[in-house]
Amino acid sequence: MAKGRRKKHEEDHVDESWLIPYADILTLLLALFIVLFASSSVDVKKFQMISQSFNSVLGGGTGVMEYPSPVPPESMKDGEVEEGSKKETSGLGKQDRQELSEMQKNISKYIEKNNLQGKVQTALNGEGLLLRIRDNVLFDSGVAEIRPEEIRSAREISRLLEMDRPRNIIISGHTDNVPIKNANFDSNFELSAMRAVNFMKVILENKNLDPRLFSAKGYGEYQPVASNRTSIGKARNRRVEILILPQGEKEMNGKQAG
Incomplete structure (x- = not known):
């Protein structure tokens, strides 16, 4: 009789083991919708909060969403540079930042007054005040000498560098990643360096x-500001830059020179 009751009790008990994989599926679906929502409109802070929640749901370990930015570094296009990551002013002291910011305003006024907007752009970064000039403003393709008709433009740009408190200035040349080998230059390094030197002269x-x-410095193609996969990106990478260093850099270099 007891055996019959035990058998009947086992038959009445429903196997609920299917609930475990079902719950896992629901959890993964929820996580998928969170990812899709985050991808549709990326806000860095919200994305990081969502990624932390997502990883906690999946067990609290290190997950595929644990990146410092919404795009994993290895998925970036070849040669692509996030300008925001390089152009922060956090490397400058408060006084340097204020002085260079004021200088940038004055230079911007000069650029506008002399119709140089299409030739010179300015930006503050962690190293100092940067003036950027597209290479086609000054040079023909594959040539390091400034075009005669642009000598006047270069001289106008030189007036931007007249300051009450002189600072160290670095002029650098940059190219795209298209290899060059002609009678004058064996590499983009040489071309970029000679352009910087000739412009400085x-x-x-x-x-x-x-x-x-x-x-003067030549960086060749190794400091791009855009992807070299497009003609627009290559044009942005072909440039001459003038970096005006903070006052403290001048004083430090002056001490070393002494």
């Missing part, structure tokens, strides 16, 4: 500038 025709505060 014209700048220093301005006798109000101190040559001891200037230096």
Whole structure:
């Protein structure tokens, strides 16, 4: 009799083991919708909060969403640079930032007054005040000498560098990633360096500038500001830059020179 009751009790008990995989599926679906929602309108802070919740739901371990930005670094296009990540002013002291910001305003006024908007752009970054000039403003393709008709533009740009408190200035040349090999240059390094030097020579025709505060560098294609996969990106990468350093940098270099 007892055996019969036990058998009947086992038959009445429903197997609920299917609930475990069902709950897992629901959890994964919820996580999927969270990811889809986050991807549709990315807000960095919200994305990080969502990613933390997502990883907690899946067990609290390190998950695929744990990246410092919404796009994993390895998924970025070849040569692509996030300008925001390089152009922060956090590397500048408060006084330097204020002084360079004021200088940027004055330079912007000069640029507008002399119709140089299409030739020179300015930006503050963690190193100092940057003036950027597209290479086609000054140079023909594959050539390091400034076009004769643009010498005047270069001289006008030199007046932007006249300051009450002189600072160290670095002029750098940059190219896209298209290889170059002609009678004059074996590499983009050489082309970019000679463009920087030749541009600096014209700048220093301005006798109000101190040559001891200037230096020239060539970076070739190795400091792009855009993807080299498009013609627009390549055009942005072909440039000459003038970096005006903070006052503290001038003083430090002056001490080293002494």
